[in-house]
Amino acid sequence: MTAYGNFPGSRPRRLRTTPAMRRMVAETRLDPANLILPAFVREGIDAPVAVSAMPGVYQHTLDTLRKAAVEAVTAGVSGIMLFGVPEDAKKDARGTAGTDPDGILQLGLRAVREEVGDDLVIMSDLCLDEFTDHGHCGVLDAEGRVDNDATLERYAEMAQVQADAGAHVVGPSGMMDGQVGVVRDALDQTGYEDVSILAYTVKYTSAFYGPFREAVGSSLTGDRKTYQQDPANARESLRELALDLEEGADMVMVKPAGPYLDILAKVAESVHVPVAAYQISGEYAMIEAAAEKGWIDRDKAILESLTGIRRAGAQMILTYWATEVAQWLGGPGRS
Secondary structure, three states: OOOOOOOOOOOOHHHHOOHHHHOOOOOOOOOHHEEEEEEEEEEEOOOOOOOOOOOOOOEEOOHHHHHHHHHHHHHHHEEEEEEEEEHHHHHHHOOHHOOOOOHHHHHHHHHHHHHHHHOOEEEEEEOOOOOOOOOOOOOOOOOOOOOHHHHHHHHHHHHHHHHHHHOOOOOOOOOOOOOHHHHHHHHOOOOOOOOOEEEEEEEOHHHHHHHHHOOOOOOOOOOOOOEOOOOOOOHHHHHHHHHHHHHHHOEEEOOHHHHHHHHHHHHHHHOOOOOEEEOOOOHHHHHHOOOOOEEEEEOOOOOOHHHHHHHOOOOOEOOOHHHHHHHHHHOOOOO
């Protein structure tokens, strides 16, 4: 009798013989509903502006943002995450443009909500870095350090104006201690109990953010190492996770995605709330640059990278390829 636990009785290749077989036994599936499109809306422009380090990504006008939202809905993308890019003259030490009801982010939220309603989950980045003249994610104290508690007061104001503008979900991303609880209280106290919080629970200080800084017109000097996490650390991610859940996070996120799949897997195994991961600008730029040189197959590399993020445990992936990949997935399977 053949021993089926060993070769030649056991042949794993049998389950790889055809595209249909591979699809049938796949443990991880990527669907348009898993994808969220990050989008930038910029004040004071008449036409979209290309982000040089991110081929195919643009800073939108309000009109082109509306079109991008419609395209995302048509492709089956589940959500859109908006970032506002104000004019430089409107940036100040406290990021007041971020809480202006007629600021560019709020205008973008209203435009998308008017265009697609509830057909797309409309999310807003809740952070001050795009709106401050120093580029940090919070208010600075007299010594130039980010003042955690003063920043929380600003985040509470941002949450209210973003909800007023139509956000279904707010995403506090500044990595301030206590930010989720303060934002939850601010929403509940102003009648927005149904607005969800996607907590940027695990956010590492990373060299891979480089192209994003161009996309949002960041004025940052220095770094964010005093509030974003050290790439050398893993256990503190679980501490951050426990705190955010205790404070009322509805969903949690790991950012960046690709370099931190081990952390993503730990988070996904530890919670009973939806888990997101953000495939950030540097991850996008690396694949696009290598593909432009002819060193890798662009489409296959994109799908492989996203499948890896799903396999590690992300139910939702923020990716600049969201609409394009959703269009691919709506067609014949790629096995």
